[in-house]
Amino acid sequence: MTVTVENLTKIYRSDGGGVVAVDDVSFEADQGELFTLLGPSGCGxxxxxxxxxxxxxxDEGTITIDGETVATPGASVKPENRDIGLVFQSYALWPHMTARENILYALKARDWPKDDRDSRIEEVLDLISLPEMGDRYPSELSGGQQQRIAFARAVAYEPSVLLMDEPLSNLDFKQRRRMRRLLLEMLDEVGITTIYVTHDQEEAFEISDETLVLNQGEEAQQGTPQQLYEHPQTPFVASFLGEANLFPASVDAVDRADRRARCTVSEGSTRIEMECTYRDESVLSNPTVVIRPEDIYPEARTDGAAVRETNRWSGTVDHRFYRGSFTQNLVDVGDIQFKIKTDKPVLDEGEDVAIAVDPGDALLVSSG
Ligand SMILES: Nc1ncnc2c1ncn2[C@@H]1O[C@H](COP(=O)(O)OP(=O)(O)OP(=O)(O)O)[C@@H](O)[C@H]1O
Ligand SMILES: [Mg+2]
Structure with a gap:
């Protein structure tokens, strides 16, 4: 089923005033899609x-599930009458009920036919690959197992939409990775439209078909993970989704045919020229250059190949952070500092180095 949110606004009111938690947000999650809402804490x-x-x-807007309007400011379909399953960060399992009883409780609440309840419970325990755990209490299960029971309970009555709020954030790093895969497999099997909330960019990238990035209650940008990473429209999206060098710039000349702009980046007493690329001309009035650390290459990594002549600057390695599978370096070009990522620790602190970037990898976005 399709979930459509149009111009949603939600204000929490109190005596001292109000908090606009969600401000005119619109999106659509299509049938069977895994749609994520991604953003920092407090973004709505x-x-x-x-x-x-x-x-x-x-407070404003319309929410529609498969063509049926379930919420407007004036009218609202009760939660139990919306065809929705819910999974929360805290699992919210009843502690005094076994896994099986927790699932049964949900089936009863939704009037699942009496004769079919037992078989349905076995079915969903199989789905989460915990067929033997039905008689355990939540306290006798690991965090990951509890979360799988919560998932089984949410999908047991075959809702058309599943809503998940940071379901993996109580798990440790390795468990979270394993659970993501498992979750994808289970969702694939159920084929249910899912709206998934996370503040974890890596998680959103791994699982999402489509992602809406929120910032302070407002839509920042929507797209597939790849679109968002490669074509961020604002400095916020660029820096929230991965690492980014962000340099406010002024435009000196524009080549519209190639969507190239020659810019100046200044910081302190340093000014450098930079050939950049842009997608939309509207950014040219107030641009910021976005460069991903992995798109800057130091001379030491070019294996003797000619380093480009334009967009090439001399600098000094200020710092090196060894991260195992890659190394992050801070390189100072005068007062301008570049973050650079290399897959091998090829640079030493204090070393003089030339760095270069392809104009196609220096993307101008609107400073906003
Ligand atoms: N019941 C409430 N009363 C008043 N303000 C609230 C209430 N719930 C949330 N807020 C405020 O609304 C804004 C959005 O909160 P929300 O819980 O939707 O954020 P979130 O994106 O889920 O954050 P997190 O990642 O920390 O869970 C925040 O500023 C928050 O303080
Ligand atoms: Mg939250």
Whole structure:
């Protein structure tokens, strides 16, 4: 089923005033899609999800599930009458019930046919690959296992939409990775439209079909993970999704045919010229250059090949952070500092180095 959110605004009111938690947000999650809401703490992800679930009254906009309007400011379908399953960060399993009883509780609440309840419970325990754990209490299960039970309970009554709010954030790093894969397999099997909330960019990248980035209650940008990473539209999106060098710039000349612009970047007493690329002319009035650290190459890495003549600067390695599978370096070109990523620790602190970037990898976005 398709979930459509149009111009959603939610304000939490109190005596002292109000917090605009969600501000005019619109998106659509298509049938079977895994749609993520991604953004920093407090940007309105949970509020958006709770509005779709029917747990919050909305102030403006419309929420539609498969063509049926379930929420407007004036009218709201009750949560239990929306065809939705919910999974929370805290799992929210009943501690005094076994895994099986937790699932049964959900089936009863949704009037699942009595005769079919036992077989349905076995089915979903199989789905989460925990067929033998049905009689355990939550306290007798690991965090990852509890989360799988919570998932089984959420999909047991075959809702058409699944909402998940940071479901993996209580797990440790390795478990989280394993659970992501498992989650994808389970969702694939169920084929359910899913809206998934996370503040973890890596998680969003790994699991999402489509992602909406939120910033302070507002839409920042929507796209596939690759679109967002390669074509961020703002400095916020560029830096929230991965590492980025961000340099406010002024434009000196524009080559419209090739979408190239010659810019000046200044910091302190240093000014450098930079050939950049852009997608939309509207950014040229107030641009910031975005360069990913992996797109800057130091001379030491070029294996003797000619280093380009334009967009090449001499600098000094200020710092080297060894991270195992890659090394991050800070290179000072006068007062301008570049973050550079190399797959081998080829640079030493204090070393003089020439660095270069292809104009196609120096993307101008609007400073906003
Ligand atoms: N019940 C409430 N009353 C008043 N303000 C609230 C309430 N719930 C949330 N807020 C505020 O609304 C804004 C959005 O909160 P929300 O919980 O949706 O953010 P979030 O993106 O889910 O953050 P996190 O990643 O920390 O979970 C925040 O500024 C928050 O303080
Ligand atoms: Mg939240």
């Amino acid at each position: 992800k949970t509020t958006t999800l709770r509005s779709i679930a029917g747990l919050e009254r909305i």
